[in-house]
Amino acid sequence: MSIVVTAATGALGRLVVEDLLERVPADQVAVVVRDEAKAADLAARGIEVRVADYDDRAALARAFEPGDRVLLISGNEIGRRVAQHTAVIDAAKAAGVAQLAYTGILGGPEADFELAAEHTTTEQAVLDSGLPYTFLRNGWYHENYTRELPTVLGHGAVVGSAGEGRVASAARADYAAAAAVVLTGEGHLNRIYELSGDAAWSLGEYAAEVSALSGKEIAYAEVAPDEHLRILTGAGVPEGFAAIIVDVDAAIERGRLAGTSGDLARLIGRPTTPVTEAIGAALA
Template sequence: MTILVTGASGHLGRLAIEALLERGIAADTIVAGARRPEVLAELAARGIHTVELDYTKPDTIAAALDGVDHLLLVSSSVPGSRVAEHTNVIEAAKAAGVEHIVYTSATDARESALILAPEHKATEEAIEASGIPATILRNGWYSENYTRVYETAVQTGEVVASVGDGRVSSASRKDYAEAAAVVLSEPGHIGRVYELSGDTAWDFAELAATIARIAGTPVVYRPLTADEHSAELATAGLDAGTIGFIVGLDQNIRDGVLGQTPGDLARLIGRPTTPLVEGLAAAV
């Protein structure tokens, strides 16, 4: 059995490789793919095969997939380009005879109003159309996404957002990576769709209190309307596209899109998910 992990130079891909090793998967059966394989030297020194794999260069994808049985397709980090990039990988996987794709999708991707969902929905549909047996990991929010919020809040004493009383059920990337390692390394997961999230949904007053606890400095949550938030971001010099994304995501949170707690993640990894305070403290 050979497992290829894409995006191995990124946070999630690297953690997934570590999780596979921790589960006893032999290093010489793991392939780590990245746009710049030279940054994977430490993995290569541990016996992991490292390869160039650029989602925009089909020849690198085809070469990386040679002899691969199981593929972890870590979602591209480039909004607007994901569908084309993912399709390149899916088509190459089909041509290579890959037996199993595991894809890191997004919360309720087929039905959600989440601003990020459409590209993930299209990718899920492309995988289904390919006929390759698959497992879909619909990853929720990462606690590490709030490191910049943390840094700003420590400086200003405020968490500023237009989420209202909306909640986020975040977990640490390590939790999501462990889930990927589970479905790659044991039977019984092909054909399954998992809705992954943290065990507990927190609101932004709790986020502010958590930052205050970690930093040892007062922090409060200052709620804004969407219009007020847009105006503040414009004053800060952000462009219209970035403002639309930030405020749109906050409205998703306000509407409860990222606050679900189905429990799939904890069941897959066999332990409670990492609490916000622990995940954020480790990240900062």
């Protein structure tokens, strides 16, 4: 039996693995990766590397073993994720894993925006499988915003169409720590966790904080959704993904990413990372 992390060389996966290694010996951890070479550093630390792609059912059939506790990190190929996730679920069921944890999205079925639809369908597929599950419904990452700081600083503005809507984001490392907790602890089977930051903020407040910490005047430029779409595509964002970003802002305006259940802080045993800390680190 191993604790198995899929997509383990991705941004979230690597953080989960690091947190796991603080809790259990390396020989109790396995990773599923597409590119074995990218996991060479993990293998060197005593972690078992299993090679499989979400699109390769034959390889996935060899990726899990009876009794494994598996973290299915959602894929990033929007529009293809249901088929990919279903392949993982089928392989996990065939192997007889003891737990299938899944990184979904805050709100579950109540998240009524396009990006959430594949997560909702995946959760239902997990339920239909009959596997013991843990749903980690992750809210927004601070990094979704802080990675755009060079552009924000260059233009002197945070551009969006979310109105006064609020985002209860947390650091990616906070969500990774929660995953490690449910994979190594007891009492988490057949549980749903609504994970988000301790405090919610608006894009206007975010812009003000960036301004204060950078020493540059940064405004929040509220634009209409169609104008937001035009700005994004004009900056080179593919139209399909730009439409998703605009749709998420509309969801933020409706309050869909503002929930502060406290589940994340309770799981990790500490307050979540404040967005101000994330901004400061990104600016350093």
